[in-house]
Amino acid sequence: MTTATSAARTLPKLEPADFKIPTLGECTFQTPPTKNEIVSENERILYQSRFSSPSELDPSLAFEVAGLRDHLFFDPHDINVGIVTCGGLCPGLNDVIRSITYSSLAYGVKKVYGFKFGYRGLSRQGRSYVLLDTKSVNTIHYLGGSFLGSSRGPVPPEEMVETLKLLKISVLFTIGGDGTQRGAMFLQDKITEMGEKISVIGIPKTIDNDILYVDKTFGFDTAVEEAREALTCAHVEAKSAPHGLSIVKLMGRDSGFISAKATLASGDVNICLIPEEPFTLEALFKVVESRLLRQNHCVIVVAEGAGAELMAKIQPPVKDASGNLKGGDIGLFLKEQIQAHFKKLDMECTTRYIDPSYTIRACKPNASDAAFCEELGNKAVNSALSGKTGCIVGFWNQQFTLVPFSLITRGRKMIKLDENMWSTVKAMTADVTGRSEKGEASCL
Numbered sequence: 001m002t003t004a005t006s007a008a009r010t011l012p013k014l015e016p017a018d019f020k021i022p023t024l025g026e027c028t029f030q031t032p033p034t035k036n037e038i039v040s041e042n043e044r045i046l047y048q049s050r051f052s053s054p055s056e057l058d059p060s061l062a063f064e065v066a067g068l069r070d071h072l073f074f075d076p077h078d079i080n081v082g083i084v085t086c087g088g089l090c091p092g093l094n095d096v097i098r099s100i101t102y103s104s105l106a107y108g109v110k111k112v113y114g115f116k117f118g119y120r121g122l123s124r125q126g127r128s129y130v131l132l133d134t135k136s137v138n139t140i141h142y143l144g145g146s147f148l149g150s151s152r153g154p155v156p157p158e159e160m161v162e163t164l165k166l167l168k169i170s171v172l173f174t175i176g177g178d179g180t181q182r183g184a185m186f187l188q189d190k191i192t193e194m195g196e197k198i199s200v201i202g203i204p205k206t207i208d209n210d211i212l213y214v215d216k217t218f219g220f221d222t223a224v225e226e227a228r229e230a231l232t233c234a235h236v237e238a239k240s241a242p243h244g245l246s247i248v249k250l251m252g253r254d255s256g257f258i259s260a261k262a263t264l265a266s267g268d269v270n271i272c273l274i275p276e277e278p279f280t281l282e283a284l285f286k287v288v289e290s291r292l293l294r295q296n297h298c299v300i301v302v303a304e305g306a307g308a309e310l311m312a313k314i315q316p317p318v319k320d321a322s323g324n325l326k327g328g329d330i331g332l333f334l335k336e337q338i339q340a341h342f343k344k345l346d347m348e349c350t351t352r353y354i355d356p357s358y359t360i361r362a363c364k365p366n367a368s369d370a371a372f373c374e375e376l377g378n379k380a381v382n383s384a385l386s387g388k389t390g391c392i393v394g395f396w397n398q399q400f401t402l403v404p405f406s407l408i409t410r411g412r413k414m415i416k417l418d419e420n421m422w423s424t425v426k427a428m429t430a431d432v433t434g435r436s437e438k439g440e441a442s443c444l
């Protein structure tokens, strides 16, 4: 598929009058109206039928649908655009970079700048970029990682505006997680304050899939698929040893979506530990013991942020360059504690610790994620050229949406075990979290 062709095919014919449309200010994403209505053919408002978190928000909230508009705000032939990728890696980053580049060039955009190593590439000291064209990005989607590199750590918004002005960039695409979009929000505030006509459009990225008001972020499905492979191996290992126990640690600093989904997908997991559900070591020992005595093997999945209360007692969490709190290695901790426990009991337990964290996010995306990335990139370009700013291109109720930065940075999406789709995981965690009254394994 050539994005350039498909984007060109769907473009409205541009007449000089088409460019005489609202100023960036007028186009800026507004809090949507409070009743379900079609604003115009192209500006539909999508109402959310599910409203789970945070509960204090206005239930009449609605999202604008992302995509082409009747008019373009920018004359594409007159502008440059920029792309930046920040935060942790995620399968599909290169696909989004490629899609934005192809789509922008199909519109006739003059130059596409790719900033190196996250926001650092837009800073005064670390200013660094490459020019992207169809040739340079043509095959980058064959690989995982980010063609542009990524980083964590703050950059003053005024320095970023300085760089954008210097390179005459009218649109910046920020591909990143909640931290990146928070940074993008401050950048957009600074742009508004300085009276510049520069649009900032985010593309939400995180394998943790914990961005508010986004059903699914790109790369998540791939990460779950990769995690399932690791779980299958963990199961084989556990079954091959007398009283075999495999502990698999997966990413998920604040939410356990990867762990929970991979658990459901695998069918080999006996205990799933996620940050949302505190557990006690004593209860965990009991469940593992009973499982080993009955079935001879056991597989535990633990999200990196699970058991934060236990870890905090040994070692207080530290902050990464972006200010995200990170605790010690919960997987290793569990391995040591469980081994010590069974040694005390004089009971055999062959423990294996598997940590596939980085391998599930550094790989290339599966077909479904790749297709998703392609559309995200196209929608981001369409929306930006229409003059939209200060929002991300999300995905909600099967629609691509525009969601303001201010909304998605209000909190984090978390697993609610009471929701229907997590009932198996809920049953599985009942005994270790103290929810089970019998104190017996509920789902082993």
Ligand SMILES: Nc1ncnc2c1ncn2[C@@H]1O[C@H](COP(=O)(O)OP(=O)(O)O)[C@@H](O)[C@H]1O
Residues within 6 Å of the ligand: 086, 087, 088, 118, 119, 120, 151, 152, 153, 154, 155, 176, 177, 178, 179, 180, 181, 182, 183, 184, 186, 205, 206, 321, 322, 323, 324
């Ligand atoms: N509160 C914030 N204000 C401004 N910039 C932020 C903020 N939080 C994060 N950032 C910046 O966004 C970038 C990525 O953030 P990070 O939290 O590491 O990853 P992610 O975007 O994946 O959550 C970093 O350069 C970081 O400094």
Ligand SMILES: O=P(O)(O)OC[C@H]1O[C@](O)(COP(=O)(O)O)[C@@H](O)[C@@H]1O
Residues within 6 Å of the ligand: 086, 087, 088, 089, 177, 178, 179, 205, 206, 207, 208, 251, 252, 253, 254, 304, 320, 324
């Ligand atoms: O070692 P790194 O690069 O800080 O990445 C680890 C982090 O990446 C994540 O998977 C995703 O984090 P971001 O969304 O902030 O990029 C976290 O769960 C995890 O703590």
